[in-house]
Amino acid sequence: MKKSTQSVRAGSRRANNMGGLNTPLLSSSAIEYLDDSEVRYPRYFNTLNHDVVAEKMNALESAEAGLVTSSGMAAISAILFGLLESGDHIVLTEGLYGGTHALVVTGLERHGISYSFVAPETGCIETATVPETRMIFLESPSNPLLSVVDLAFVAKFAGSRRIITAIDNTFATPILQNPLVLGFDLVMHSGTKYLGGHSDLCCGTVNGSTKLISKIRNHLVNHGGCLNAQDCHLLERSLKTLEIRVGRQSNNAMIVAQSLDHNENIKRVYYPGLESHPGHDIAARQMEGFGGMLSFELQDGINPVSFLRNLGLVNCAVSLGGVETTICQPIATSHQKVSAQERRRLGITANLLRLSTGIEDAGDIVTDLLQALARTVHEG
Ligand SMILES: Cc1ncc(COP(=O)(O)O)c(C=O)c1O
Structure with missing residues (x-):
């Protein structure tokens, strides 16, 4: 399906026997589990309205799996702290969103994770990697100087060294750029921006392989940062346009x-x-x-x-x-x-x-x- 069709259709569920076209809003935090294949709970990121948004984003980003979070920063921190361990090193491009920059400079070293900021150029990214480098995180186009990085090149280089590639795709949106198709491992959005699109939501998303998303989800289940059902429902509506x-x-x-x-x-x-x-x-x-x-x-x-x-x-x-x-x-x-x-x-x-x-x-x-x-x- 084309993007316009995916935006409207992907993930949406119709209410059983009710005839309504829209996904129902399931606001329950207590959900019966005896006849379900998994235990569902808002902080497990797997209620009906979470799943619907995650599936729509999976379609739009060509991803196997995804999660919807309470903010873009919740998605970014879950990527960093859910996947990196003490002793790891991460390469990030300069000129990232200020909140991401602040999280890196105040948060990583406390967990024994070292980092290098480099100019948003493929050569600089390559040069900055060391044997301990476990992740490359970048924005393209970046906030606020709109720098652009060759994503396919970075993905190829990182893949040959088993380095995880993650991108903040907020500025581009899944409509204009699909980093997973270009070889990236993870893509996240501040859904507060284009995905919500009406300046009335705070949310985030992360999409990638089932393996990486399940690691991130395990981290989030312990740390929180889930979006409430009402906002998931609003986000689904926004994504249609x-x-x-x-x-x-x-x-x-x-x-x-x-x-x-x-x-x-x-x-x-x-x-x-x-x-x-x-x-x-x-x-x-x-x-x-x-x-x-x-x-x-x-x-x-x-x-x-x-x-x-x-x-x-x-x-x-x-x-x-x-x-x-x-x-x-x-x-x-x-x-x-x-x-x-x-x-x-x-x-x-x-x-x-x-x-x-x-x-x-x-x-x-x-x-x-x-x-x-x-x-x-x-x-x-
Ligand atoms: C590019 C980018 N990434 C991430 C964020 C953080 O998102 P949130 O405010 O939803 O936590 C922002 C917020 O301005 C942003 O502009």
Whole structure:
């Protein structure tokens, strides 16, 4: 089945004898077990509404197995702490979501796990691996600079050394990029973003082989982090429109990126859809579209906070991937916890703004950005 059909149909269950088209909401935390093949419980991640979302994501990510979690960070921490052991080493690419960066720098060494952050380039990833390297974790496109990594290359290299490859696929969504098909072992999403898509859910997903997912699940059963049935149900509903939302958001982002590129008040636009982007060719090869996220840097002297306050339609807010266009200043939000020195080194400046295009009319989004820019420059 094609992605649009999978989004609507995969995993869904109809209520027995009721005639309704939608999966029923099973809110029970006490579930009869005598006639079931397994004991079901919300914190075992296997109630009806968990299974339905996991199966839809299995279809969309071409995975054998999957789990839905209470947040994206729950999925990331379960991957790291469910699979890595004391003495292991992990290679991560620089410029990851700030929360992931914070978890790594504050959490891994306490468990005897060493790590290396490297530039998001295949050569650097290869060079950083040592005999103890057990996992490579990356984002592509990354948050907030939209770096792109050649996933098939990394998967091949890691496979030859029995290193587990895991990717945060939040920015790309399963509609535009399927890392498991390119050879990755695990793919996770902050479902809070595009999967939920309406800025009203906090959730996460992880998909991969039955073997790895069952190890992660064993960890989660002990550590918690399950999503409640109501939110699983809402997430299933949201996923039905994922393909059309992401298609529109991706088209809008391309129009916005082209409109801001070469604007005299903008220093640089980061969007893999632009031919000038260093990762454009790889993105064109491994993605079905370039996504709804872009970043841009205002020229020196333009006050970013004044610009944000001058916007009318576009909301200045944390998070991303909703139907409404939102913008944020990473140094004050997603990358607040990354040290100022590290941010400077990565190019995450005060004038860098991250835009998540919604499904509104692209012309309306561009008009709002340009009027806010003109007004801010005029105010001096
Ligand atoms: C790329 C990326 N990964 C992971 C996360 C964490 O997800 P959550 O907030 O759902 O825990 C975020 C949140 O902003 C993100 O942007």
